Amino acid sequence: MIKIDDYKPIVGEEIVEELFLIGKQLRGKVVQNINSTSVGGGVAEILSRMVPLLQQLEIDARWDVIKAGEKFFTITKKVHNALHGVELEISQQELDYFLEVNNNNANSMALYGDIIFVHDPQPVALAEKKNEIGRKWIWRCHIDFSNPQEKIWHFLKSYIEKYDAAVFSAPAFARELSIPQILISPSIDPLSDKNKELSEQEIKSVFERFKIDMSRPIITQISRFDYLKDPVGVIEAYKLAKKYVDCQLVLAGGSATDDPEGEKVLNEVKEKASGDPDIFILLLPPGSDFEINALQRGSTVILQKSLREGFGLTVTEALWKEKPVIASAVGGIPLQITHKYSGILTTTIEGTAYWIKQLIQATEYALKLGKNGHEHVKNNFLITRHLMDYMLTFISLFHEKDVVHLD
Amino acid sequence: MALNFYISVDLILLTNRKAKNLVELLDVIKSAPGSVIFYHTHRFLQQHHYLSPEPPNDFAYWTTNVLLERVIGEKLASVNIISYHTLTELKDKFVSILEEYLRDVKEIRDAPEGMEFHFMQSKSFILKTDYVAHNLREFYDIIKKLSIHSLYYHVFQSRLRLEKSDNDFSIWLREELCEEKLADSISRLDPYTQTLEGLRSKICSLVEVRLNDKD
Structure with a gap:
């Protein structure tokens, strides 16, 4: 205990x-x-x-x-x-x-x-x-x-x-x-499987399992496949950014068996992603806390481009892991991210793409955002x-x- | 008399009042109690006390980043909180800035849906700690290890929320230890332009110099 x-x-x-x-x-x-x-x-x-x-x-x-x-x-x-x-x-x-x-x-x-x-x-x-x-x-x-x-x-x-x-x-x-x-x-509980510290080796093992190249920038959104999480918008933002910076996209989330729309959304996402070997769509089974932890820790930038959100605990988790986060200013997210201080708030696909490029290239700034985000979560969430x-x-x-x- | 150290911790209450533009913002500020003004001018201090320069007060932040009204946002951000001794005076300053701006403005811009300004207020709970200073040396030793919630209480909350003439440390140093000069130096520190840890180390340095002088 x-x-x-x-x-x-x-x-x-x-x-x-x-x-x-x-x-x-x-x-x-x-x-x-x-x-x-x-x-x-x-x-x-x-x-x-x-x-x-x-x-x-x-x-x-x-x-x-x-x-x-x-x-x-x-x-x-x-x-x-x-x-x-x-x-x-x-x-x-x-x-x-x-x-x-x-x-x-x-x-x-x-x-x-x-x-x-x-x-x-x-x-x-x-x-x-x-x-x-x-x-x-x-x-x-x-x-x-x-x-x-x-x-x-x-x-x-x-x-x-x-x-x-x-x-x-x-x-x-x-x-x-x-x-x-x-x-x-x-x-969030910093001692839970989803948030506890992981070794480099543990993180690497998860990325190797999913065949994601850790030597190149990785953008990740963790969320179930739901229109309100705008996974298609995420792919569009990634594609716009990718014209100028090399990156990979990970969309990882739980299965949506109790949600009749879930399968439809997943099919749309797969179709939108088809033909791009740098997009990884990971349908994770329940209890994948360790994998989610590792995916967040090994990513370069975390997205949460939701159209509606409750509090947005996936944002809290990412900030805790000192990651630069780009998220929509909906639900509880503005409580967690102060724009340009502890993360980035965007409202459009184009704005999200702009900040993906910035954060991949301005590594020092991305690092600072991540550190501020971590401190903010430590003090408040x-x-x-x-x-x-x-x-x-x-x-x-x-x-x-x-x-x-x-x- | 000895100086007892306290901590202050806040619970946030929702007022269910919100504003979608500057007219509504002014309207609610006018009728807001001090606890609302205190919350929105000190939230960043409590939540982002590790940042310097820290973000401005909530009114300025929302006006600049959500309404994209940079001119009035800058004016609201430049309100020098340290120069106000009561929350009513501070509130009046925000009201006058907004009234002056709205007199001439032609177009009122609305916040995008879902990004309205939500008014909140703090309910503060003040508790005595076990720390007590009887002299300057003890004061120095305690300041070094004091929790930031305690530092926050004695420097910000006590002065503005309880409407004392100065921060608690300067009052005690001046009135009980007759350390007029040291008290003035601490009064002159603008706590709104540095992190709480930065403030702690500045207070420590000032006291250290005075202790060395005495030795």
């Missing part, structure tokens, strides 16, 4: 000491996390890392999961898509069933926390219980909320407003709400900062003023 002290060599001893100092403020309080699944999915992954670390900071953090069946999750999948702006119909019967499952859980599960920390929309209506039992309630939204379908938003809003605070991952996700809204960016934000969120529930003096 990862120990909180393992982060000291990475973030500095004083940061870990500060975490303990803040943690002291929460002694005697029980923090009860509630979500809809204990395995699989991003939230379960975050909680499986965060809860043990909070416990090591001597906070009584616990984690419970609601009970629900397939019918409920089919409905919540629709809710999830509707929150992403997809036009689909969710019937009143489906919403009633959603509430029934929430209500059953609210009545059957032990709600013992002094702070009840509910994650994502699935268990949102547990807060109906707040009037009866009191306590402090926080709702944490982990998903892109920038363009939700109005009807489903109004349905959820009536439950979200029962909480004491809501937490979002990017400024664009803020909504008209009567409760305080807190910004907590997601984070590692799991240690995430722990600090969670603790401050809990503490904030007990203090109303803008400036809080703690004992």
